[in-house]
Amino acid sequence: MTEYSGGKFRKKKVNFSMISNEILRDSTISLKTKGLYSVIQSFITLDDFTLYKGYLQSICTEGERAFDGAWRELKAKGYLVQHKMRKGAKTFYYEYELLDSPLRPQNVGVADVNVKNVDSTKDRCINNTLLNNTLLNNNVSNHIVSERDVSHQIGYDSSLHDDFIENLILIMVDVLNMPDRATIRVNQADQQAKVVKERFRKLRYKHIEYIKLVFSDFTGEISSMRSYLISTLFNAVATCDIYFSQRVQHDMYEKGDNT
Incomplete structure (x- = not known):
């Protein structure tokens, strides 16, 4: 992997x-x-x-x-x-x-x-107010969320050509353009698209960085990569800060044992 x-x-x-x-x-x-x-x-x-x-x-x-x-x-x-x-x-x-x-x-x-x-x-600093208003008004203005919109939202530089991040962006674009009343499979349960979209609009680069770290450490089998990544993106807003805090505590504990 x-x-x-x-x-x-x-x-x-x-x-x-x-x-x-x-x-x-x-x-x-x-x-x-x-x-x-x-x-x-x-x-x-x-x-x-x-x-x-x-x-x-x-x-x-x-x-x-x-x-x-x-x-x-x-x-x-x-x-x-x-x-x-x-x-x-x-x-x-x-x-x-x-x-x-x-x-x-x-x-x-x-x-x-x-x-x-x-x-x-x-x-660079993103005009979050303008961007979020554009995304929140998606159903009213018929604005189609693009890859560029999502790249700006998460702070991704397309010149990196990171396949993993760009695949996440494509998934986010797909979800953010779904009708609010549609259903999406998240954490092995059906969620209303409106709820998932609201969570996806909170994603930033630190959450993407967290997902890459978790994905690189995962050793189990994944039956549906798309469902797995949608669930991971959905959960990242709530679990990212906890993960980084635990990682720091673990590193500090290991450092203490080695002294």
Whole structure:
């Protein structure tokens, strides 16, 4: 079975959280962005622990918009570099690298990334109000939800050409364009399409990242892949944060046993 992973941070080989004075004293960077930088730094210096962007989002109380704004600022200022990695012939994923000093545009080639990766549109702030209004008014305006709509909703960069995510997007498009009164098989029971669509509209990239991790760990037999993925997408909104929290606790427990 093909393994999928994405959105994880590269480790730093230190055992304490030392924050760069350069970013702390940078008057052009907001306090919330300096806070996000500090939180990331505190996790990526832990031994035997892998930090995922999805987990960061799950522990931020400020909300998705505030997180996205701080995330974009870190990248725009050059303190957060996004590396596009290849896994196999067609699968790509991202790794993130936190820098002590900002990566200037003229030095981008040295880090073996390009401007598109540094200023990637994958994690750009989406106008959620406009997008959600479009999706919510689907039955009234006869708007057909497209792959592009869903890609924007979850924050997916189509240049990645990730077959797994793009298959999930196709399933989401299919479900979101179903009549509200239709029935969909979810968790081995019939659900009204309206309920499933409302849940699907809450999906973001952290949920997709979570699904990829769960899918890569699953070793059982799947009789209907479509039904399995629809159920997984439906459940992800409720189970994603719990999964990342348990993963962190497990990693911390394993780290404690090894000391």
